[in-house]
Amino acid sequence: MNWLQLFVADFKALLSDKDIVLTVFGGLLFYSVLYPLPYLHQVPTEQKIVVVDHDNSSLSRQLVRHADASSKIKIVSQVASINEAQQWISNGDAFGLLVIPEGFRRNLLLGKGATLSYGGDASYFLIYSAVAEGLVAAGMDASKQVQMIGLLARGENPQQIQKDLNSVNLNSVPAFNPSLGYTPYVVPGLFLLILHQTLLIGASILGAGQWRKQGYWQQVSPLALITARIAVFSLIYSFFSCFYLGYCYYFYNVSVQATLGQVLLFMVPFILSTAACGVALSCLFVRRDLPTQVLLLVSMPILFVSGFVWPVALIPEPLVQAAQVIPAVPAIMGMLQLNQMGASWEAVLPLWLQMWGLFLLFSLLAYIGVKRRLFSDT
Amino acid sequence: MGALLQKEFKTLWNSPWQLALVTYIPIISMLCLWWLFSAGLPRQLPVAVVDLDNSQLTRTLTRNLSANSVISPKTYPNLALAQEAMSTAEVYALVVYPHQFKHGLLTGSSPTIDIRYNSQFLLVGKLLSSQLQLSLGSGLMEVAGLKQLLGGANKASVAVNLSPVTSQTTALFNRNNNYVGFLVPPVLIALLQLLSMMVFVNALNASLLKGEVKCLLPDNFWQLVATKVMLYTPIMLLHGGFILAWLYGYLGLPIAGSLGLLVLTQVMMLAALWLLVILVVVIMREPAGSVSMGSAMFAPAFAFMGITFPVNDMPQLAQWWRLLMPSSHYMDTHVIVVSYGAEAGQVLLQSSSFLYFLVLLPISWLLVKIILQKQASVKSSKPLTVASQQQEAR
Numbered sequence: 208m209n210w211l212q213l214f215v216a217d218f219k220a221l222l223s224d225k226d227i228v229l230t231v232f233g234g235l236l237f238y239s240v241l242y243p244l245p246y247l248h249q250v251p252t253e254q255k256i257v258v259v260d261h262d263n264s265s266l267s268r269q270l271v272r273h274a275d276a277s278s279k280i281k282i283v284s285q286v287a288s289i290n291e292a293q294q295w296i297s298n299g300d301a302f303g304l305l306v307i308p309e310g311f312r313r314n315l316l317l318g319k320g321a322t323l324s325y326g327g328d329a330s331y332f333l334i335y336s337a338v339a340e341g342l343v344a345a346g347m348d349a350s351k352q353v354q355m356i357g358l359l360a361r362g363e364n365p366q367q368i369q370k371d372l373n374s375v376n377l378n379s380v381p382a383f384n385p386s387l388g389y390t391p392y393v394v395p396g397l398f399l400l401i402l403h404q405t406l407l408i409g410a411s412i413l414g415a416g417q418w419r420k421q422g423y424w425q426q427v428s429p430l431a432l433i434t435a436r437i438a439v440f441s442l443i444y445s446f447f448s449c450f451y452l453g454y455c456y457y458f459y460n461v462s463v464q465a466t467l468g469q470v471l472l473f474m475v476p477f478i479l480s481t482a483a484c485g486v487a488l489s490c491l492f493v494r495r496d497l498p499t500q501v502l503l504l505v506s507m508p509i510l511f512v513s514g515f516v517w518p519v520a521l522i523p524e525p526l527v528q529a530a531q532v533i534p535a536v537p538a539i540m541g542m543l544q545l546n547q548m549g550a551s552w553e554a555v556l557p558l559w560l561q562m563w564g565l566f567l568l569f570s571l572l573a574y575i576g577v578k579r580r581l582f583s584d585t
Numbered sequence: 586m587g588a589l590l591q592k593e594f595k596t597l598w599n600s601p602w603q604l605a606l607v608t609y610i611p612i613i614s615m616l617c618l619w620w621l622f623s624a625g626l627p628r629q630l631p632v633a634v635v636d637l638d639n640s641q642l643t644r645t646l647t648r649n650l651s652a653n654s655v656i657s658p659k660t661y662p663n664l665a666l667a668q669e670a671m672s673t674a675e676v677y678a679l680v681v682y683p684h685q686f687k688h689g690l691l692t693g694s695s696p697t698i699d700i701r702y703n704s705q706f707l708l709v710g711k712l713l714s715s716q717l718q719l720s721l722g723s724g725l726m727e728v729a730g731l732k733q734l735l736g737g738a739n740k741a742s743v744a745v746n747l748s749p750v751t752s753q754t755t756a757l758f759n760r761n762n763n764y765v766g767f768l769v770p771p772v773l774i775a776l777l778q779l780l781s782m783m784v785f786v787n788a789l790n791a792s793l794l795k796g797e798v799k800c801l802l803p804d805n806f807w808q809l810v811a812t813k814v815m816l817y818t819p820i821m822l823l824h825g826g827f828i829l830a831w832l833y834g835y836l837g838l839p840i841a842g843s844l845g846l847l848v849l850t851q852v853m854m855l856a857a858l859w860l861l862v863i864l865v866v867v868i869m870r871e872p873a874g875s876v877s878m879g880s881a882m883f884a885p886a887f888a889f890m891g892i893t894f895p896v897n898d899m900p901q902l903a904q905w906w907r908l909l910m911p912s913s914h915y916m917d918t919h920v921i922v923v924s925y926g927a928e929a930g931q932v933l934l935q936s937s938s939f940l941y942f943l944v945l946l947p948i949s950w951l952l953v954k955i956i957l958q959k960q961a962s963v964k965s966s967k968p969l970t971v972a973s974q975q976q977e978a979r
Contacts, residue, residue: 226873237881245888245903251895296757297925303757326755328924329767334895336711343715376697377721379714381704382671382679389894392707412873496790496872497602500783503880504614507776507887511621517764518677518709520631521624526617540674547705550672 208426213435216423221413221439226495231409235447238401239455246389251333253281254341256303257292260285264312266352270323273348274305279341296328303327303338305345316356333389383462383548390459395547396515396539398451399477403535404506406444406478407485410436411498414489418580429577433486433570440482448474452546464549473545473555476562477538483569484534490576513539532568537561589812596791597816603791606784607817611777611824618772619831625765627712629657633667633676636660638686646682649724655716671703678702678713680721691735757924766838767892770923771916773828775887778912781821781855782879785862788813790872799870801960806953810863818855825851833923841926850918850936857911857942864949867956883910890916914938 208216221227258274260267275282283301286292292304306324314321323346327338359365384391413436417424424432452470456463465473492498511517512530519527519540530536541558544550597603632650636643650658659676661667670676681699683689689696700717704710792809793800803809829847833840862879869875888894889907896904907913918935921927927935 226871226877229874230877234877234881238885241906242885242888244906245891245894245899247900247903248898251898254895297921297927299921322753324753324755326757328757331767331892331895331920333893340715376695377700377718378697379700379702379718381710381714382701384704384707384710387704387707387711389707392705393888494602494872496787496876499873499876499880500602500606500787503779503783503884504610504776506884507772508614508617508621511618511772514674515706516708517622517768518627518630518706519674520629521627522621523623526621543705544673548672548674548703551669554669554673 210431213427213431214438217435217439227409227412231405234405242397243390243394243459246393250388251337252278254334254337255283255301256280256338257295257301258282258285259289259292259306261309262307262311266312267307270345274342274345277341277344279337302334305342391461394459394461395543396513399539399542400510400535403481404502406440406481407488408498408502410440410485411489411492412495415492415495415498418493425581429574429581433573433577436486437482441478444478463546465546469552470546476566477534480534480562480566480569483566483573487569487573487576490580509533509535515543534562534565593812593816603787607820611780614776615773619769622765622769625763628654630655630709630713631676632656632658632678633661633670634658635664635667635681637684638682640687642687643682646721646724650720653716653720677709771887771890771892774912774915777825778886779883781858782862782883784817785859786875786879788817789866802956814859821855822851840923842922846922846932850915853936853939854911854915857939860942860945864945867949867952886910886912889913
């Protein structure tokens with residue numbers, strides 16, 4: 208059996224295995240729809256809040272109108288007391304409250320200052336930040352209004368006031384994900400992880416189903432087998448990578464900054480090292496229902512340790528170090544830098560080399576593992 | 586029944602993987618996930634500062650930034666280097682003081698301080714954006730006052746100018762906006778659901794009989810199911826209890842309601858999960874296939890809970906899909922108990938959504954009946970052997 212025949216045989220073995228086809232082909236298509244599904248509307252809008260207006264003046268009503276006009280919040284009701292507001296929140300009818308103190312307008316005009324209180328339900332992170340942003344903006348607006356009225360009352364000239372009120376502009380602008388959308392935030396990293404995990408599962412199931420049986424895999428050398436298998440999986444995953452990084456990025460509006468050549472070049476060691484890792488892992492299994500379980504369990508930790516959901520700076524150092532041997536970890540970080548944040552190739556070069564290193568490491572482990580499986584189990 | 590239970594226990598004892606799944610794997614993985622998030626509050630996040638003015642004022646502003654616990658300013662000599670650091674995620678935000686900043690301010694030409702925050706990391710980016718504005722704003726306040734006095738404004742109007750409206754923002758129910766309190770419970774519940782799914786699928790697979798194409802259902806299927814429910818519900822509940830004890834007992838996260846109600850809800854969650862798993866196994870009747878299907882369903886559970894992204898903003902399809910997962914129903918109750926201190930009545934009302942899962946019972950029942958009849962009609966002469974429990978992985 209020459210290498211090409213082996214390649215074809217391996218390909219056929221993969222395609223005729225129902226579970227692998229289900230996991231690799233079915234899974235990849237299914238997940239490309241299912242995972243981004245909750246975030247399709249991107250940005251949380253119109254979070255419900257209630258207002259407790261103890262002042263009931265023209266200014267407080269204006270403040271409430273301004274708040275309501277914000278796209279982030281929607282005022283569902285005005286209630287009489289804070290207790291009542293709490294009730295609304297406990298019932299899930301509102302997620303935040305705004306309290307305007309008594310004498311709000313009078314104090315402001317007298318130059319005494321006043322305090323607005325906002326509260327948001329911090330059990331839900333995005334809801335809380337949307338409520339806080341909307342209310343803070345409304346509060347700042349009201350504050351400007353008051354300043355204007357107060358200064359005018361003191362006989363300042365209107366032009367001078369404009370200058371005084373905006374003495375410094377703070378121009379805070381998001382870089383890289385300008386819409387602040389949730390899909391462009393989650394999708395790039397998540398999709399690489401899905402490619403990674405399904406490849407590992409597919410390769411492991413294939414190996415687990417073969418080791419203790421007779422077949423073509425025993426008529427060839429371990430080196431031929433692992434190279435053929437890595438080639439088969441790499442070929443399939445090249446197509447899936449094109450689908451995920453090409454069509455799906457486009458569909459989900461993920462920003463793309465790198466050139467096509469750079470992305471391709473970056474994906475090569477990722478696919479190769481993951482395929483080698485898959486072949487190496489497959490030597491650990493002989494039960495076909497185990498790889499899915501084991502790899503599923505480690506998915507969540509890998510997702511979080513790769514540093515795009517929760518900042519790497521806050522993850523305990525030992526965990527970060529240990530995770531460096533997982534091909535998905537440098538791949539996700541590198542791809543985010545290269546493709547989403549527009550880093551130069553030199554900047555991601557260390558990660559690229561790290562993946563080549565992992566490819567060598569896992570190829571060696573795969574060679575040792577396959578050799579042991581082929582010669583000790585016959 | 587006693588004999589069956591004993592047999593079930595023996596099967597468990599002889600299966601290293603299953604034994605690991607019900608003993609140390611849950612504990613290790615839960616502690617690992619908690620460790621990942623244990624920092625709790627984002628602190629000392631690196632921020633690049635490019636000071637093109639280099640005046641006393643800009644240095645004061647930078648000192649103001651370092652006083653904020655979230656921000657850790659790092660000075661960069663020029664914009665290009667800072668941008669490079671930003672695009673490689675070395676820093677999460679970038680502050681630029683323009684040339685002649687102080688001069689512009691004192692001569693009344695409204696200079697601009699540019700802040701760029703990395704919104705590819707949404708969580709950190711949003712946090713830094715607001716904290717940077719807050720810190721710089723308060724730092725500029727003093728300067729603004731000075732400038733107005735210089736401009737001849739009287740003292741009273743300066744006071745009004747500076748901060749007429751102070752605002753006080755309170756995070757209700759999760760003091761300090763601690764991420765352990767907000768992220769870790771749903772992550773661990775998603776994990777518990779995955780583990781329970783695997784344990785129960787494995788247990789059911791273990792009693793399937795080897796058939797020609799698919800595995801066969803044993804005649805006493807429901808009896809076996811009952812045994813497994815009796816054995817595995819308390820075990821997985823113990824792990825669920827461990828989560829609660831760890832978070833609200835040992836770590837002392839605030840909880841307004843009673844833990845007992847949460848345990849009760851966990852029982853319902855497990856029951857709903859068992860019903861789903863039974864249906865999956867009956868349909869698939871193939872060990873690896875059942876595991877794959879279970880994984881496909883429950884792997885994204887965390888995203889669908891509505892904790893990170895509000896349910897109301899999800900598309901309708903996602904809202905339906907989330908109802909298929911027992912963990913989403915559980916988390917709804919978890920939040921009202923932990924945050925709002927919901928009482929038993931409210932919890933029961935909320936948990937009634939679990940009742941939908943009961944529909945699965947007659948469906949499975951009917952399916953099993955049909956399959957068993959079919960199996961009986963296909964008279965196989967060969968003796969049946971237990972199929973699963975294949976050789977263990979080494």
